[in-house]
Amino acid sequence: MSMDELLRVSHLNVSFPDDDPYDGIEERDTVVRELSFTMKPGDILGVVGESGSGKSMTALSVIRLLKKSARVDSGQILFQGKDLLSLSEEELCDLRGLGISMIFQEPMTSLNPVLRIESQVSEALRLHPGKEPLSTEEIHQKVRKVLEDVGLPDPEGVCRMYPHELSGGMRQRVMIAAALITDPSLLIADEPTTALDVLIQEQILDLLKEIHERTGVAILFISHDLHVIRRLCDRVLVMYQGQIVEEGETKEVLDHPQHEYTKTLVARIPRVATVPGDTPVLEMEDVTIYYPPRGASSGLFRKVKVEPYVYGASLKLYQNEILGIVGGSGSGKSTIGKVLTGLHGIYDGTIRLFGQPLEKVLAGNERPQMIFQDPYSALNPSHTIGWTLMETLRSKGTRSREKQQEMALQMLEEVGLSEAIFHRYPRDLSGGQRQRCCIGQALLYDPKILIADEPVSALDVTVSSQVLELLLKLQKQRHMSMIFVSHDMNIVRLICHRVIVLDHGRIVEEGPSEEIFAHPSHAYTKKLIEAAMLE
Amino acid sequence: MQAIVKKLFSLILTVLVISFLTFIIFSIIPGNAALAKLGVDASPEQIAAMEEKLQLNDPVIIRYGRWLFGALRGDFGESLQYSGVTVGELLGSRLPVTMVLAGISFLLIVLLSVPVALFCVKFRDRLPDRILTVLGQVMMAVPAFFLGILITYIFGLLLRAFRPGAYEGLSLRYLFFPALSIAIPKIAMTVRFLKSSVRGELSQDYVRTARAHGASEDQVLKNHVLRNALIPVITFLALVIGEILAGSIVAEQVFSVPGLGRLLITSISARDYPVVQAIVMYITTVVVSLDFLVDLLYRLVDPRLRRGG
Numbered sequence A: 001m002s003m004d005e006l007l008r009v010s011h012l013n014v015s016f017p018d019d020d021p022y023d024g025i026e027e028r029d030t031v032v033r034e035l036s037f038t039m040k041p042g043d044i045l046g047v048v049g050e051s052g053s054g055k056s057m058t059a060l061s062v063i064r065l066l067k068k069s070a071r072v073d074s075g076q077i078l079f080q081g082k083d084l085l086s087l088s089e090e091e092l093c094d095l096r097g098l099g100i101s102m103i104f105q106e107p108m109t110s111l112n113p114v115l116r117i118e119s120q121v122s123e124a125l126r127l128h129p130g131k132e133p134l135s136t137e138e139i140h141q142k143v144r145k146v147l148e149d150v151g152l153p154d155p156e157g158v159c160r161m162y163p164h165e166l167s168g169g170m171r172q173r174v175m176i177a178a179a180l181i182t183d184p185s186l187l188i189a190d191e192p193t194t195a196l197d198v199l200i201q202e203q204i205l206d207l208l209k210e211i212h213e214r215t216g217v218a219i220l221f222i223s224h225d226l227h228v229i230r231r232l233c234d235r236v237l238v239m240y241q242g243q244i245v246e247e248g249e250t251k252e253v254l255d256h257p258q259h260e261y262t263k264t265l266v267a268r269i270p271r272v273a274t275v276p277g278d279t280p281v282l283e284m285e286d287v288t289i290y291y292p293p294r295g296a297s298s299g300l301f302r303k304v305k306v307e308p309y310v311y312g313a314s315l316k317l318y319q320n321e322i323l324g325i326v327g328g329s330g331s332g333k334s335t336i337g338k339v340l341t342g343l344h345g346i347y348d349g350t351i352r353l354f355g356q357p358l359e360k361v362l363a364g365n366e367r368p369q370m371i372f373q374d375p376y377s378a379l380n381p382s383h384t385i386g387w388t389l390m391e392t393l394r395s396k397g398t399r400s401r402e403k404q405q406e407m408a409l410q411m412l413e414e415v416g417l418s419e420a421i422f423h424r425y426p427r428d429l430s431g432g433q434r435q436r437c438c439i440g441q442a443l444l445y446d447p448k449i450l451i452a453d454e455p456v457s458a459l460d461v462t463v464s465s466q467v468l469e470l471l472l473k474l475q476k477q478r479h480m481s482m483i484f485v486s487h488d489m490n491i492v493r494l495i496c497h498r499v500i501v502l503d504h505g506r507i508v509e510e511g512p513s514e515e516i517f518a519h520p521s522h523a524y525t526k527k528l529i530e531a532a533m534l535e
Numbered sequence B: 001m002q003a004i005v006k007k008l009f010s011l012i013l014t015v016l017v018i019s020f021l022t023f024i025i026f027s028i029i030p031g032n033a034a035l036a037k038l039g040v041d042a043s044p045e046q047i048a049a050m051e052e053k054l055q056l057n058d059p060v061i062i063r064y065g066r067w068l069f070g071a072l073r074g075d076f077g078e079s080l081q082y083s084g085v086t087v088g089e090l091l092g093s094r095l096p097v098t099m100v101l102a103g104i105s106f107l108l109i110v111l112l113s114v115p116v117a118l119f120c121v122k123f124r125d126r127l128p129d130r131i132l133t134v135l136g137q138v139m140m141a142v143p144a145f146f147l148g149i150l151i152t153y154i155f156g157l158l159l160r161a162f163r164p165g166a167y168e169g170l171s172l173r174y175l176f177f178p179a180l181s182i183a184i185p186k187i188a189m190t191v192r193f194l195k196s197s198v199r200g201e202l203s204q205d206y207v208r209t210a211r212a213h214g215a216s217e218d219q220v221l222k223n224h225v226l227r228n229a230l231i232p233v234i235t236f237l238a239l240v241i242g243e244i245l246a247g248s249i250v251a252e253q254v255f256s257v258p259g260l261g262r263l264l265i266t267s268i269s270a271r272d273y274p275v276v277q278a279i280v281m282y283i284t285t286v287v288v289s290l291d292f293l294v295d296l297l298y299r300l301v302d303p304r305l306r307r308g309g
Helices: A055-062 A089-095 A117-121 A123-127 A136-149 A155-159 A168-180 A198-215 A226-232 A250-255 A260-267 A333-340 A358-363 A385-396 A401-414 A419-423 A431-443 A461-477 A489-495 A513-518 A523-534 B002-028 B033-038 B044-053 B060-072 B087-122 B127-141 B144-158 B172-202 B205-212 B217-254 B260-269 B273-301
Strands: A007-017 A028-039 A044-048 A071-079 A100-103 A186-190 A218-223 A235-240 A243-249 A280-291 A307-318 A322-326 A347-353 A369-371 A449-453 A481-486 A498-503 A506-512
Touching: A007 A055, A028 A055, A028 A071, A028 A243, A044 A055, A044 A226, A055 A071, A055 A186, A055 A218, A100 A168, A117 A123, A117 A136, A117 A155, A117 A168, A123 A136, A123 A168, A136 A155, A136 A168, A168 A198, A168 B205, A198 A218, A198 A226, A218 A226, A226 A250, A235 A250, A235 A260, A243 A250, A243 A260, A250 A260, A280 A333, A307 A333, A307 A481, A307 A498, A307 A506, A322 A333, A322 A489, A333 A347, A333 A449, A333 A481, A347 A358, A369 A431, A385 A401, A385 A419, A385 A431, A401 A419, A401 A431, A431 A461, A461 A489, A481 A489, A489 A513, A489 A523, A498 A513, A498 A523, A506 A513, A506 A523, B002 B060, B002 B273, B033 B044, B060 B273, B087 B127, B087 B172, B087 B217, B087 B260, B087 B273, B127 B172, B144 B172, B144 B217, B172 B217, B205 B217, B217 B260, B217 B273, B260 B273
Parallel strands: A044 A218, A044 A235, A100 A186, A186 A218, A322 A481, A322 A498, A369 A449, A449 A481
Antiparallel strands: A007 A028, A007 A071, A235 A243, A280 A307, A280 A347, A498 A506
């Protein structure tokens, strides 16, 4: 082996015991098969593949942190000439955190909740004192320096904080700081950006790139996300069912995939979905919406006075368009949706849907449908999903029970749920499944306009992206126009064609989303965007 | 501050409700202090006179009111079984014994459970862990009085570490053995609980992080896992203290230790309600205050519960 090699993995095989403990025969499930690759000092090597492809197992084998049940059956892992598979547990402890460091996917749970950031960042340093142990003060200075290096504001303050006081992006920065404090030669990053918001993802990738340029640390970067791999890695391995199916320069592999699997992987990068038409389906002109003031009650002889809540709003929604309405809480962004669905009726001004007055549309079956923020309370807990869906069809006027059932089952399939859900109660379902049911329920009316009021705010990141994907798919297939109400600028930026910014009931800015994000003109918009970046 | 006032209020309320219930129960069960005092041979006239003297003929509500009025001023009345002795004096002589007994038990539980649990986790599913697990199950299953007799036999008669039945003064050496008999089953329970808590923590993501930083198995347990694993155990230990008090009733009987537990039993059979009331009051206060203490401890151990978290 030549000295300019940092890591050489050859013919690695890793297996797990078969899941069935009762058949008595010990069968093993090979998750990594005959894997070989090398890294030079300072390389950034990407490993890409779907979940279960063996990419995380590969990473964990290198730092020897596989679960106890996993076994390396054969192969060799050489790190700086040392055979990692023959090291004792003690020698491994010396190596981990010093020569090889690792960061993980789950920044929210990967830090110890009861220890201060300083003691967690300095841990690797204290565990590897070397020949001349540092004093407490020297350690503190190093921690401060490395926290500053990973772009955390106020390192002194962060030192004293506990993990729960930091956001996901900040925790991942802390994880990176803790991994880098000993200046390792190899950093293994296992999906470090997957659990983070899109904008934060970008920041973490920039940070890793910057650190790589500054320190020359080699990075073994595991991800399922080709965008991320493309941004960071020089070379890439594509793994499928435990084997490498393709490898090479990242650009080359992703632009001209050779293997069938890589081709499907590359094709799955989502694209911007629809192109809006130019016929408006909704026109609001100078609409002022009133509400009784908070806490007002009507007495026997006293009528409740109403106060304007949304002032003189004018907007248009076009065919196939996704219009984002953003604003903080109390900005009136949900109120517009309520008026359009007939849930609230006290307003001045003209609202026309498909060229007809709102009241006329609300009386018919063409009325806009709404999806709410909280899927936990939006479904009736004492009825099965099937009953709820069929009830929706009954109210729409579908008489035959067979027809109702058929349509309900069809809708479950359309929103990506199995038929078994039909007989389940809302309490049996996850948040994502419930929101899918709510979407299905709204779509049974076959609406031309869908109003989604913070539809993913109550869901966690992974589930929320799946639900968004579903919404976009359905919006495209059914040629719907959509109003997407949200406080989350990151999501709005990704999926909306146009954005309207509401502040205290007034429209303060309006325009194509890209433009608004690139050049926000109103101070309030700037504030919202800044808030999204900090998250 | 508001939380403390709230807790204090609920403590008072609980104590009041419990005291009333105990009073009611005592008026329902057959027999009274006069009967118990004079025995079965007494004539109806003697009994009637004694009932009159002890003021047992008034309605329950009146008697409860009288007792409550006294208790609020710190006067718990006189014992009915020992004439001329106030409840305060009686409790004053017995309370320290039980408190020392409970204290030793609790210390034994805390000091032994943690190392034993960590030992088991370290040798997980190997012989030492299995032996201790089986032993723990046996200890939990053995009736409390039998364990007491066993300890008396082994330490008292065979090893002559103490003289069974010869309790004098507040002797730590003597009290250690009844305390041990109370502690052993609780240690087994705590170890089991702590073990599963530690195992649960070991599968957490932050443990993987610590390993990636180069922490050895011992360092992972000591520096990371233990503190997290102890958080649910705090609640458990508070419950255990309540059980220690219950256990002391049996242990004091078996080892003939003149503590609160023994006093409670004799007072119940003598229908000596002022004494029973006072003891019940005391135990209730301890148990409810523990709940409060657990809340405070949680805040200390878990930074997520502190202000702003």
